[in-house]
C-alpha cells in the first residue's frame with residue numbers, strides 16, 4: 001500500500017480506486033489517462049503500464065523513483081521477484 005500511494009502522489013491522477021488508478025503518463029505528451037497503476041498484492045508492490053508504450057525506466061526517471069520504490073518492502077525485492085511470475089518490469 002505504501003508504494004501505491006507513493007507512486008500516485010507523484011502522478012497527475014485522473015481516476016483512482018483502492019487497487020487501481022489511471023493517470024496522465026509523465027513520460028509522453030498527451031492529455032489522456034494513458035497510464036494505469038495497479039496494486040499487485042502478490043508482491044506487495046505496484047505495476048505501472050503506459051498504454052502508449054513508454055518504458056518503465058522512462059516512467060521511473062520522470063517520477064524520480066527507482067524500482068525499489070515500486071515495492072512496499074524494498075529489502076525483500078529479490079525474494080519477491082523470484083516468487084513472482086509476473087514482474088513489474090516491462091523490458
Ligand SMILES: [Zn+2]
Pocket residue numbers: 025026027028034050051052053054
Ligand atoms: Zn507514456
